[in-house]
Amino acid sequence: MGLSKENLKGLILALVSSGFIGASFIIKKQGLRRAAAASGVRAGFGGYYYLLEPLWWVGMITMIVGEVANFVAYAFAPAVLVTPLGALSIIVSAVLADIILKEKLHHLGILGCVMCIAGSIIIVIHAPRESPINSVLQIWDMATQPAFLAYVGSVIVLVFILVFHFAPKCGHTNVLVFTGICSLMGSLSVMSVKALGTSLKLTFEGKNQLIYPETWFFMLVVAICVIMQMNYLNKALDTFNTAVVSPIYYVMFTTLTILASVIMFKDWDGQSGGTIVSEICGFIVVLSGTVLLHTTKDFERCPSFRGAGPSSPTLSTRLYTGNADFLLKQDEESGSLDSNLCSRRQESY
Numbered sequence: 580m581g582l583s584k585e586n587l588k589g590l591i592l593a594l595v596s597s598g599f600i601g602a603s604f605i606i607k608k609q610g611l612r613r614a615a616a617a618s619g620v621r622a623g624f625g626g627y628y629y630l631l632e633p634l635w636w637v638g639m640i641t642m643i644v645g646e647v648a649n650f651v652a653y654a655f656a657p658a659v660l661v662t663p664l665g666a667l668s669i670i671v672s673a674v675l676a677d678i679i680l681k682e683k684l685h686h687l688g689i690l691g692c693v694m695c696i697a698g699s700i701i702i703v704i705h706a707p708r709e710s711p712i713n714s715v716l717q718i719w720d721m722a723t724q725p726a727f728l729a730y731v732g733s734v735i736v737l738v739f740i741l742v743f744h745f746a747p748k749c750g751h752t753n754v755l756v757f758t759g760i761c762s763l764m765g766s767l768s769v770m771s772v773k774a775l776g777t778s779l780k781l782t783f784e785g786k787n788q789l790i791y792p793e794t795w796f797f798m799l800v801v802a803i804c805v806i807m808q809m810n811y812l813n814k815a816l817d818t819f820n821t822a823v824v825s826p827i828y829y830v831m832f833t834t835l836t837i838l839a840s841v842i843m844f845k846d847w848d849g850q851s852g853g854t855i856v857s858e859i860c861g862f863i864v865v866l867s868g869t870v871l872l873h874t875t876k877d878f879e880r881c882p883s884f885r886g887a888g889p890s891s892p893t894l895s896t897r898l899y900t901g902n903a904d905f906l907l908k909q910d911e912e913s914g915s916l917d918s919n920l921c922s923r924r925q926e927s928y
Contacts, residue, residue, distance in 0.1 A: 583708045589656020590703060592648045593664040599645030601671025603638045605679055610635030654776030658769055658840035659847075659858065660706040662833050663865045666695045669872060687875040694868025701861030705854050707846045713786070715778040719793040722774065727843045734763045738807075750814070754823055757815035761808050762831035766839040768804035771797045773844075826870040833866065 610632045618628035629635045670692045676682040750756040774797040778788040
């Protein structure tokens with residue numbers, strides 16, 4: 580199936596977003612290193628000198644530009660196309676880290692990158708075409724259809740159970756609790772972002788949607804979902820190993836987002852069974868490549884994998900955009916700490 584003009588715009592914006600967000604990690608990490616060298620206090624140990632480092636702010640601005648591009652992409656293309664392409668930012672980070680920061684990419688990590696690219700191409704080729712939307716009221720009708728209301732109700736019930744029952748009991752021992760909350764809320768946030776983005780696009784085209792309360796409701800939902808999502812993502816990152824949290828969160832978040840989009844926007848209506856199967860296969864290839872890239876990112880560091888002393892660590896991905904403390908802490912750990920970290924990471928699996 581050929582790409583429509585709207586899908587092409589969404590595709591370009593998604594690619595631009597991945598490029599900017601992936602590059603932002605390299606820039607911010609360089610800024611963190613400069614700040615630590617200048618102040619003598621690392622961000623991971625309470626240092627905030629990086630706030631005075633221009634390079635770190637350049638990285639933050641780069642990241643914001645990427646996130647804005649991703650936001651706008653949802654206004655043009657379906658989530659089935661945009662969301663999986665977020666994996667490409669991981670590839671950008673990994674490749675730039677290998678070239679600029681000399682953080683060696685494992686051979687299996689390179690295979691993971693190739694799989695992400697191949698899967699993304701399959702998804703792009705078979706991406707569905709969305710029906711034209713002329714008003715936020717159309718989106719509201721989609722959001723209030725029985726099937727999607729059932730999905731939203733299920734998400735809310737599951738989130739309440741995870742937050743009030745499982746989180747206090749096993750949230751700090753089971754990685755699926757915090758990541759599950761993030762993923763469930765993330766699927767709703769993407770649907771609201773798409774609704775809000777479409778409303779703003781129509782407004783800029785001369786069809787004012789700000790007069791409808793539904794537009795402001797979607798904006799409120801975006802704010803609530805994003806706050807909860809980031810809160811529990813930070814808890815997951817603070818509690819569990821990055822190499823474990825990242826692929827689990829990406830798989831769960833992307834799967835639930837695509838499911839929500841298929842229910843609400845009916846992305847697969849009008850597509851043949853073969854096309855849908857091709858999209859699913861492309862999605863699975865992207866997920867597999869992402870997991871492979873993350874699970875091999877520490878191979879070069881751990882003596883048990885390479886039989887030698889410590890080498891430079893790898894870069895955290897776009898999932899941890901606000902976690903500067905963690906990035907610098909990961910970057911500067913070396914020596915005898917490497918063996919302990921490696922053993923803990925292996926135990927996490």
